[in-house]
Amino acid sequence: MLSFNNLSVNYGEKAILQDLTGEIKAGQCVGLIGENGAGKSTLLHTLAGSHPYQGEILLHNHPLAKFSQAKLAHQRAVVMQSQQLGFAFTVQELVAMGRYPYKETTQHCAKKVAQYIDFMELGHLRDRRATALSGGELQRVSMARCLAQLDAFSDDAQPKLMLLDEPTSALDMRHQHALLGCVNKFVEQGNAAIIAIHDLNLASLYTSDIIMLHQKHILASGRTSDVLTEHNLKHIYAMPLYVKSHPLHDAPMIYSQRQEFS
Amino acid sequence: MNGSITLPIVLRTRLFPNKWIVLCVLSIAALSLLSIGFGPAGWDWRLAIAWLAPEHFTQFDPLQINVVTQIRLPRFMLAVMIGLVLAQTGTATQALCRNPLADPSIIGISSGAAVIAVAFIALGAKFDFQADKYLPYAAFLGALAVTLFVYLIAKQAGQVNVTTLILVGVAVNALAFALIGLLSFYADDSALRLINYWTMGSLGGATWANLNQALPLLLISAIGLWYLKEPMNCLLLGESQAQYLGINTQTLKFQIILLVALGVGASVAMTGLIGFVGLVVPHIARLMVGPHLRVMMPLCMLLGIIVLLLSDWLARTLVMPAELPIGIITALLGAPLFIYLILKSKQGGAIA
Numbered sequence: 001m002l003s004f005n006n007l008s009v010n011y012g013e014k015a016i017l018q019d020l021t022g023e024i025k026a027g028q029c030v031g032l033i034g035e036n037g038a039g040k041s042t043l044l045h046t047l048a049g050s051h052p053y054q055g056e057i058l059l060h061n062h063p064l065a066k067f068s069q070a071k072l073a074h075q076r077a078v079v080m081q082s083q084q085l086g087f088a089f090t091v092q093e094l095v096a097m098g099r100y101p102y103k104e105t106t107q108h109c110a111k112k113v114a115q116y117i118d119f120m121e122l123g124h125l126r127d128r129r130a131t132a133l134s135g136g137e138l139q140r141v142s143m144a145r146c147l148a149q150l151d152a153f154s155d156d157a158q159p160k161l162m163l164l165d166e167p168t169s170a171l172d173m174r175h176q177h178a179l180l181g182c183v184n185k186f187v188e189q190g191n192a193a194i195i196a197i198h199d200l201n202l203a204s205l206y207t208s209d210i211i212m213l214h215q216k217h218i219l220a221s222g223r224t225s226d227v228l229t230e231h232n233l234k235h236i237y238a239m240p241l242y243v244k245s246h247p248l249h250d251a252p253m254i255y256s257q258r259q260e261f262s
Numbered sequence: 263m264n265g266s267i268t269l270p271i272v273l274r275t276r277l278f279p280n281k282w283i284v285l286c287v288l289s290i291a292a293l294s295l296l297s298i299g300f301g302p303a304g305w306d307w308r309l310a311i312a313w314l315a316p317e318h319f320t321q322f323d324p325l326q327i328n329v330v331t332q333i334r335l336p337r338f339m340l341a342v343m344i345g346l347v348l349a350q351t352g353t354a355t356q357a358l359c360r361n362p363l364a365d366p367s368i369i370g371i372s373s374g375a376a377v378i379a380v381a382f383i384a385l386g387a388k389f390d391f392q393a394d395k396y397l398p399y400a401a402f403l404g405a406l407a408v409t410l411f412v413y414l415i416a417k418q419a420g421q422v423n424v425t426t427l428i429l430v431g432v433a434v435n436a437l438a439f440a441l442i443g444l445l446s447f448y449a450d451d452s453a454l455r456l457i458n459y460w461t462m463g464s465l466g467g468a469t470w471a472n473l474n475q476a477l478p479l480l481l482i483s484a485i486g487l488w489y490l491k492e493p494m495n496c497l498l499l500g501e502s503q504a505q506y507l508g509i510n511t512q513t514l515k516f517q518i519i520l521l522v523a524l525g526v527g528a529s530v531a532m533t534g535l536i537g538f539v540g541l542v543v544p545h546i547a548r549l550m551v552g553p554h555l556r557v558m559m560p561l562c563m564l565l566g567i568i569v570l571l572l573s574d575w576l577a578r579t580l581v582m583p584a585e586l587p588i589g590i591i592t593a594l595l596g597a598p599l600f601i602y603l604i605l606k607s608k609q610g611g612a613i614a
Binding site: 045048049050068069070071072073074076077078080083085086087088089090093094097098100101129149 | 360361362492493495496498499500502503505506507508509510511548552553554
């Protein structure tokens with residue numbers, strides 16, 4: 001569904017990503033992990049089509065650069081890192097903006113908006129102003145808007161792509177799991193998702209594949225359980241880490257060790 | 263995450279705040295009677311309708327009717343258009359900068375237009391060419407030149423940087439007011455009076471002839487920005503987010519800048535600098551109905567008309583038969599209100 005070959009990204013003179021190659025297929029939930037500054041966000045936003053790049057990105061076998069913004073908006077949606085809004089939109093208005101790419105009646109829009117607000121359990125906040133929401137609530141509103149934009153749970157045959165930049169960082173544990181569970185449900189319907197995420201244990205539980213970035217390059221990529229190894233993790237984080245198996249799931253759990261400063 | 267999808271069919275949002283719109287339209291109707299009917303040359307609300315059928319209103323002097331049709335009506339039309347355009351360009355600039363405290367005068371567009379106009383007045387007297395004839399065009403070109411200048415500087419690596427935009431605007435403003443000061447130093451007495459008029463704003467120059475000159479520009483700006491309200495609304499979420507929603511943000515920003523320059527240039531050409539309307543009116547509109555432009559922009563336009571009609575009427579009746587610059591009235595009303603809004607936002611409530 002999405003592939004990239006020899007992808008490089010520069011900010012002016014400075015290289016951010018060098019010579020990356022990879023592929024994301026429908027039905028995959030791909031975790032993007034790596035140390036701070038490894039280029040996770042840049043890769044995510046480049047694949048979403050908002051950065052100039054060298055090399056090749058293909059979406060449904062067509063060059064990404066050939067898509068107009070309007071057309072791309074039907075194919076992929078992005079949940080950005082949590083940020084405060086300077087304008088006091090209501091939750092409903094924010095979610096309704098996800099329907100901007102579609103020329104549709106107010107009733108149809110309202111139906112979709114209500115559906116995804118309910119799905120994200122935001123019903124009680126629907127008339128709340130953005131300035132009165134917590135970071136986590138805003139994050140869930142972004143997710144609801146993203147689902148509304150892709151009309152994530154319609155019977156549309158065309159597989160769609162969701163890109164999420166640190167979607168769980170502002171959430172409590174219950175909502176972290178709820179949000180990633182929702183991404184998994186979206187993926188199970190034949191779509192794909194890419195999640196830039198720091199929390200390795202959440203990544204382990206909810207992603208099918210991992211792209212591990214380290215210093216502008218891909219260090220490893222493949223099945224989550226194959227990539228999340230002690231060897232790889234020690235390499236990117238430069239600290240001792242231990243990988244054990246989860247008591248219930250077939251998923252690696254990562255344990256760190258207390259650091260003492262003397 | 264339950265999957266229940268039983269919900270009201272209509273979006274229960276404030277899509278049509280009818281009561282505010284109705285209230286504004288009624289106020290505008292009342293204000294039009296006030297501003298056309300009451301003035302130094304005649305103080306009777308019936309004057310506002312007498313010009314439609316002078317034969318039924320024999321109590322009025324034909325001279326008074328003439329004052330209404332040749333002075334008050336064009337002035338009324340100008341106030342309506344300028345109020346609407348100032349409020350709208352203010353809203354658009356705030357969307358462009360994603361900052362509720364932005365305004366065309368902050369990016370330097372208005373003062374850029376004014377400085378060119380002042381240069382024409384001051385130097386026109388010195389070199390003896392008919393300055394007033396070219397004044398409106400000069401101001402408009404000044405606005406456009408400054409906008410493009412600021413825009414090109416703020417555009418780095420294909421992206422318009424909003425912080426740079428505002429900072430360059432601050433520098434342009436400082437430069438513009440220094441130049442205006444310098445020019446008034448060299449101006450003679452009659453030019454000085456004109457310069458004063460220009461920097462404080464006045465609708466006194468309204469005639470049907472120059473209204474016809476400016477009207478197309480003002481209308482293009484107003485209609486253009488009206489059609490951009492949905493994408494501008496998404497732009498308020500941030501530039502990347504707007505792009506991910508399918509908007510070509512570079513094109514959109516360029517359209518906004520062009521339309522704002524058109525509107526501001528034409529209005530500065532007609533009336534000089536009228537401060538605070540573009541800043542305060544959108545704020546009030548947001549306080550009433552929230553920031554969603556589909557709802558907020560129409561209300562904002564009506565409020566702009568109300569503010570200009572009222573301020574202009576006060577400007578020409580408070581010290582009858584003399585006239586105050588309208589910029590003094592809008593600043594006297596707007597500045598305290600603006601400080602109040604900032605204080606209120608500091609106490610935790612959001613201004614926007």
